[in-house]
Amino acid sequence: MSNSNYSFLSKFKKHVNSSVVLIFFTVLALICANIPVVKDWYFSLWQNEVMFSVGNFNFFSHNGHPMSLGAVINDFLMAIFFLSVGLEIKREIRVGELSTKEKALLPIIGAxxxxxxxxxxxxxxxxxxxAMQRGLAIPMATDIAFSLGVLAVFKTRVPVGLKVFLAALAVADDLGGIIVIALFYSSDINMMFMLLSAACVVLMVVANIAKIRSKAFYVTVGLVLWYMMLNSGIHATISGVIVAFCIPATLKKGTGHYLERIRKNINKFPVIEVDDLHNTVVLTNEEIHTLKSIESAADKMISPLQDLEDSLHFLINFIVIPLFAFANAGIDLSQMSVGSLFSGVGLAVMLGLVLGKFLGVFSFSWLAVRLKVVTLPAGADWKSFASVCVVCGIGFTVSMFIADLSYAGLGASGVALLNQAKLGVLCGSVVSALLGSYLLNRTLPKEK
Structure with missing residues (x-):
């Protein structure tokens, strides 16, 4: 029952709608960080300690110390974000735009x-x-919500093949970002918590093999895994991806079994010939049982992976990511000079996004096409493809996240470098969006 076109279209609509909310909270963060009346409140807000305690145990604690609100957003809520990303990657690998060599090769090469x-x-x-070079990985990511939002402006003028390419490339980019975070942003390893983390993973893998389909089970073990990884030295957000890869993507029985069960139960109901829209309807106990059986069969036709991914949609796109943007996009511009954008970390990040992304995606893809390893997306020519490659330079969420990881723990100098990096991410993303939009308008066919 998999349908990659449906998968892509639903994802496209989801990310486009959320991009507007993301822009709003990004602008709001910049305003709050630069208005004297609320500036102090804004920056102190994220330092407040968060407690979620049972007895003497505080779930939001790291090495025995309570976590700040900013840390909870960046470590806990972003783990939920990476859970969603992991579910999306797993689905795309199994049945979507990364499921076959022919589909996956161009986006992966471009990524x-x-x-x-x-x-x-x-x-x-x-x-x-x-210290500055710690930010090497910041311009690696492409923000799927913002980038697809740019393409949405041009509606049907953009070939579906180009939209699919950009979405698949952003997914592959996210996978690369996850690997970088796991390999390069872990601290001193605590072996006890590491072994407990491994035990959680083994438990979920065994549960998957045993065909346990309960979302509550995987979420509960996932919460334990997050806490163990937080205190193990491995970055806690990776727990979200691990949980996603352990959640079953298959059904307990084939779709035919559940469809047949639904059909049999539907046939138990008599044909209604009289309109009873405005009448009181009283069902027998047997009819209620039959309807619940239909509901149960319909629920079981949705794999735990897809069911959880759908359940997380609102939480991720309208709470987690906007909160992350509001907490991390606030830059005190009064502490920075115009020159800081044209030197050091700010310039490196901005050029990495605007120039590096375009050159990397386009040159690798061009070479693969010339070597006849892959073909251009359906309906695209080199001009429109190059325009989409420019849009790939919109790197917001994951770039901001990696920037925060890169310059954490460096004191006052780290704060200054982080602000430069954030400004570089914002400016690089805006330039890529505006330049990409201009080029798309010039290269795409006009609406008839």
């Missing part, structure tokens, strides 16, 4: 270029100061 070249640009532009 590889889109991750490697921005890192190279950052390394070349940024001074050789080791």
């Amino acid at each position: 590889c270029g889109g991750m490697l070249v921005p890192v190279l640009v950052f390394a070349l532009v940024c001074p050789s100061d080791p």
Whole structure:
């Protein structure tokens, strides 16, 4: 019952709608960070400690210390975000745009270029100061919500093949970002918590093999895994991806079994010939039981993976990501000079996104097409494809997240570098969006 076109269209609508909310909270954060009346409140808000305690145990604690609100957003809520990303990646690999070699190859090749070249640009532009160079991975990511939002402006003028390419590339980018976070942003390893984390993973894998389909089970074990990983030294957000990969994507029985059960139960109801819209309807106990059996069969036709992904839609797109943007996009511009954007980390991040992303995605894809390894997306030519490659430079959510990881723990100098990186992400994303929109308008066929 998988349908990759439906999968893509539903994802496209979801991310486009959420991009408007994301823009609003990003602008709101910038306003709050620069208005004297609310500036102090805004920056102190994220330092408040968060407690979720049972007896002497505080769930939101790291190494025995309560977490701040900002840390809860960046470590806990973003783990839920990466759970959603992991579910999306797993679905795309199994039945979507990354499910076959023919579908996956171009986005994966483009994503590889889109991750490697921005890192190279950052390394070349940024001074050789080791502290500054910690931000190498910041321009690697493409923000799927903002980038698909740009394409949505052009409606039917954009070939479906180009939309699918961009969405699949952003998913592959996210996977690359997850690997980078796991490998390079972990601290000192606590072996006890590491072993407990491994036990949680083994438990979920065994449950999957045993065909346990309860979402509550995987979410509960996932919460335990998050706490263990938080205190193990491995970045806690990776727990979301691990849970996603452990959640079953198959049904307990085939779809035919559930469809047949639904048909049999529907046939138990008599044909209604009289309109009873305005009449009181009283069902027999047997009819109520039959309807509940239909409901149960319909629920079981949705895999736990897809069911959880759908359940998380509102939480992720209208609470988690807007909160993350509001907490992290606030930059005190009064503490920065115009020159900070044209030097150091700010310039390296901005050029990594605007120049590095375009060069990486386009050059790797062009070479693969010329070598006849892949073909261009259906309905696209080189001009429109290049325009979409420019849009790939919109890197917001994951770029901001990696920036925060890169310069954490460096004191006052780290705060200054983080602000430069955030400004680079914002400016690079805006330039990529505006330039990409201009080029798309010039290269796409006009509406008839």
